[in-house]
């Protein structure tokens with residue numbers, strides 16, 4: 011296992027957060043747990059930029075996606091999916107499974123969607139909801155959330171956003187920008203262990219939670235009631251993971267959201283410059299580059315399995331490609347707890363691994379390029 015984990019989730023978890031979970035299991039209806047659960051929801055709200063309801067469920071980002079989708083669409087709904095990669099396909103599938111009729115529009119690899127793109131799509135057809143990734147993790151493309159939400163709002167179309175690879179690492183301001191629903195998982199930029207699904211609604215978004223759509227996790231009025239008090243039991247919360255997320259959110263607010271977003275922006279730029287200096291071409295184009303993950307094309311002749319093996323021998327773990335990009339790209343996650351030292355160490359390991367595979371990379375080229383960004387930013 012790599013000692014430095016810089017994959018785009020799950021991400022490194024601080025010892026303080028892990029230790030918060032290492033405690034005797036509390037009753038989910040005890041006053042002590044109820045207080046931590048309530049406070050966790052309170053600490054999550056500013057991270058989503060909402061004063062509205064937040065659902066905290068045992069599960070991963072995929073469950074959050076399904077719970078979010080079924081709260082906004084049902085049979086007869088018309089949805090538009092802006093697909094910028096692999097996870098856009100998930101959105102399409104969950105919306106269809108929820109009974110919506112779905113149109114999908116693909117972007118070119120490395121590109122997201124602009125406000126103009128969405129305006130023109132919405133002028134051609136009537137939709138109830140538009141859905142897209144804030145960050146499409148498979149290509150490291152970021153969509154301009156604020157602008158896309160504005161275009162949808164102008165047409166009265168609801169906005170459903172996959173924030174799995176952005177929430178906690180990039181600004182999301184649901185109330186201010188008019189984003190109806192955003193979901194994520196605990197294991198990415200929120201830097202807690204995997205296992206919690208989180209769905210947030212903009213202020214006044216209780217309307218989405220007024221109907222049961224069947225099952226346990228789609229019984230929205232009862233989910234909402236459990237969030238108001240865990241004594242309104244519907245399912246058993248992931249008690250110890252909630253303690254961990256609570257501790258991580260305390261760290262997030264201790265750092266301050268503005269500082270956290272700036273750290274992500276600076277580290278992202280350092281990673282990009284480093285990768286380019288090592289001779290790699292970035293997948294995402296300007297202005298669609300995410301602050302949480304960076305994908306780059308593997309140089310000709312470099313086989314992913316061998317590079318991955320070399321990197322692991324050097325104590326580092328980054329990710330490969332997904333779906334059609336498998337074996338063609340690498341992805342470096344730089345969200346959550348990642349700091350400047352981690353970035354430098356990972357780039358140093360990458361250069362060394364590439365040289366061992368016969369690539370003509372000048373010693374310290376990537377490190378030097380990254381340090382230039384870090385020094386300039388005062389990191």
Ligand SMILES: Cc1ncc(COP(=O)(O)O)c(C=O)c1O
Nearest residue numbers: 070071072097147172174175195
């Ligand atoms: C953008 C995005 N959406 C959804 C998911 C699915 O989340 P999970 O693996 O937690 O189910 C992921 C996972 O990487 C993701 O990156």
